[in-house]
Amino acid sequence: EPEVTQTPSHQVTQMGQEVILRCVPISNHLYFYWYRQILGQKVEFLVSFYNNEISEKSEIFDDQFSVERPDGSNFTLKIRSTKLEDSAMYFCASSSLAGGPTDTQYFGPGTRLTVL
Amino acid sequence: GESVGLHLPTLSVQEGDNSIINCAYSNSASDYFIWYKQESGKGPQFIIDIRSNMDKRQGQRVTVLLNKTVKHLSLQIAATQPGDSAVYFCATGNSGAGSYQLTFGKGTKLSVIP
Numbered sequence: 272e273p274e275v276t277q278t279p280s281h282q283v284t285q286m287g288q289e290v291i292l293r294c295v296p297i298s299n300h301l302y303f304y305w306y307r308q309i310l311g312q313k314v315e316f317l318v319s320f321y322n323n324e325i326s327e328k329s330e331i332f333d334d335q336f337s338v339e340r341p342d343g344s345n346f347t348l349k350i351r352s353t354k355l356e357d358s359a360m361y362f363c364a365s366s367s368l369a370g371g372p373t374d375t376q377y378f379g380p381g382t383r384l385t386v387l
Numbered sequence: 388g389e390s391v392g393l394h395l396p397t398l399s400v401q402e403g404d405n406s407i408i409n410c411a412y413s414n415s416a417s418d419y420f421i422w423y424k425q426e427s428g429k430g431p432q433f434i435i436d437i438r439s440n441m442d443k444r445q446g447q448r449v450t451v452l453l454n455k456t457v458k459h460l461s462l463q464i465a466a467t468q469p470g471d472s473a474v475y476f477c478a479t480g481n482s483g484a485g486s487y488q489l490t491f492g493k494g495t496k497l498s499v500i501p
Contacts, residue, residue, distance in 0.1 A: 275430070302487060314431065314476065314491035327488050362430050372482035373419045373438065376489060378430035 273297045275379035277363050283385045284353055292348045292382045294363030303346045304364040304376060305338065307331070314362065320346065321368075353386045360384075399498045406464040408495045410477035413458065419480035420453060421489065422462045426473045434462070434475075464497075472499045 276295045284290050296303050305317040318328045320338050337349045346365075350357055360383050364376040400406045412420075418439035423431035437444045437451045437460070444451050450463040464471055474496050478489040 277430075304487070306489075306491075313493045314478075314489075316488045316490070319487045327486060329488070364430075366487070372480055372485060372487045373436070375421075375433050375436065376487075377433065378423075380428070380430045 273299075275363055275365055275377055277361075277379040277382050279382060280380065281383045281385070283387065286355060286386055287352050290350050290353055290384065292350075292361050292363075292384070294346045294348070294379055295344050296346055296363065296365030297367075297377055298344070299367060300365035300377075301368045302326075302366045302374070302376075303338075303340070304366075305348045306362045306364065306378075307359040308362065308381075309356075309359045317348075350384075353384075355386050358384055358386045396493070397496045397498070399500060400467050401500050402467060402469060404467055406462075406467045406471070406497060408462045408464075408475050408477075408497065410460050410462075410492050411458060412460070412477070412479050412490075412492075414479065414481065414490070415458065416481050416483065417458075417479035417490075419482050420451070420460050421478045421480070422449075422451060423476045423478060423491075424471075424473045425476065425494070431476060467497075467499050469499045469501055472497055 278293045303320045308314045316329050318332045319326045335351045339347050360381045362381045363379045366374040366376045421436040422434040425431045435446045435451050448465045453460045474494040476494045477492045
């Protein structure tokens with residue numbers, strides 16, 4: 272069964288450093304997402320991406336964040352200068368286009384980001 | 388502001404019993420509702436969804452009920468098994484606005500007692 276994969280599973284970084292979180296969405300999917308979950312809190316939407324551009328973003332997704340689809344398979348989330356409060360689990364998800372906004376979003380296993 | 392909440396943070400049930408997990412949402416514009424299951428160390432796994440034009444939908448051992456009047460949905464799991472132990476999240480969407488963003492609740496931890 273196709274699945275979303277994410278690397279690394281755990282990333283530890285120093286405050287102020289740049290990190291790139293990587294995702295490989297399901298191969299025939301066209302919509303990609305990043306969500307995050309701070310420990311003990313809700314899963315929060317960050318951004319959606321379609322046709323090589325951002326289609327929606329939340330207030331959390333400020334200028335420190337960026338997304339990219341550098342090739343035909345990877346989807347990345349970059350945090351330019353990490354802050355302590357960026358420590359969270361980051362989930363990538365993807366969906367096909369066929370069902371539109373109600374098409375099922377399939378989630379990856381997540382990357383745990385720890386900022387020291 | 389928009390929020391999705393859960394009535395109970397934890398739920399313990401005996402193996403074989405039925406489980407009911409509840410969720411309240413606040414955005415009356417929500418028209419798409421999903422239940423996800425998250426096992427330890429894994430990402431959210433889709434269980435079942437329902438559109439706002441329905442009030443009940445059944446899957447394999449799971450049923451989702453939607454009450455738009457009181458903005459409440461529930462997930463019923465029949466004959467709960469140890470493998471059902473996980474955190475369950477409800478999430479809502481607003482497809483009518485063309486939005487793909489999901490709003491998640493905090494999660495209910497289901498523990499199945501053998």
